Amino acid sequence: MVPAYRLFPMGSPTTRASVLLAAATEELAWREPAIADLAATVGVPNFRRGRPRRPHFAELARMICYQQLAGSAARAIHGRFEALFDGPATAEGVLSLPDERLRSAGLSASKARSIQDLARHVVDRDVRLNVIARLPDEEVIRELTLVRGIGTWTAHMFLIFQLGRLDVWPVDDYGVRKGYARLFGNGNVASARELQPLGDRFRPYRSVAAWYCWRAADTLI
Template sequence: MSFSNDLKAAQKHLVDSDKVLAICIKKYGPCHLKPHQDHYSELVTSIIGQQLSTRAAAAIWRRVLDLSKGKPPTPQKLINVDEQTLRSAGLSRPKVSYVKDLAHHVIDGRLDMNLISKLPNDEIINQLTAVKGIGEWSAQMFMIFSLGRLNVLPVGDLGVRKAAMNLYDLGELPNPQTLQELSKKNGWQPYESIAAWYLWKSLNNAGVRTIKNT
């Protein structure tokens, strides 16, 4: 089954199982989630973008691309570039260490970018969070937006929590356990990523990584 057909199946499932999301799906239309192919660059840009606006992060990434003649830098290239050059491109000192640590993980095989899309979610999180500067939230965003994993519920995401509070009249921001119970009650599995996408969409920021933590 193609990914577009997976999305259609997910939307039908959520319409049938959750009256609240059914309204969202009718209002906002098809989910436009689309996996990316360059997983390594996605991880580099996710590190660069932490605690920054989308515009600022894009400007820094363009300067990083300039270091490799407009192409995404390879892991070896990032290791070879000295710290001051990366600092001049706009990376903070911690982020320089983070992208270099990521590059080392890829080069020495601790993180196999050719294999990562085939791993179960828990193993992906374990491998990614072993890299400096990548936390569980960043790993979950990578699985949803880069790998196109359909069943990831980012329970710590502020946007998901706010949307759930508003749509389900919870009265307060739900904690992770409450979100998991909400998912179970309303039958979001095996399409929790798509449920999250529509929760983001209800805040008019679908696809936006709503908190800039790691």
């Protein structure tokens, strides 16, 4: 087992979130030798990934911008999208823009419609971003997937990396399935349906286990 206090370099800053992640890692490392070995190499999960914290709407818009694009292209489009607003993107700000202005950022017609649909759902309070941090995981998924272009995978990423939820098991992510095969399987990558029950062993820290699966798969997240 890797003691939690050893997972932080000497003098490193700690927050409540980082302490919780260290405690979760300690628990999983005690249960799972494969995670203990990997944690000794890569350390404690960082759900922020060095990104600035954005308001929930702006982060969801960023996630839509990045869908199915390589990093450099997605960053360029998202940067132009952000430049359309005086400050973080808001639902009201998106709905105030004509379609051609939104598309001028380089967004495809489909992604522009997705961001507009997100904005409408937020304004209509079908997606309650003002209270979403207090909602159960399943309710967060239900509300977010009302939006065109937001599926379960995006909702899972939002739960883990924006809300910091510790018990999400994103089986639709190929990197998680590939990493699980390397860490715990025989190398054969399971389907999403096959992997779903295999995550029960990691409760209540399935998000942390998923992060180590990504690391094992050498997946950039």
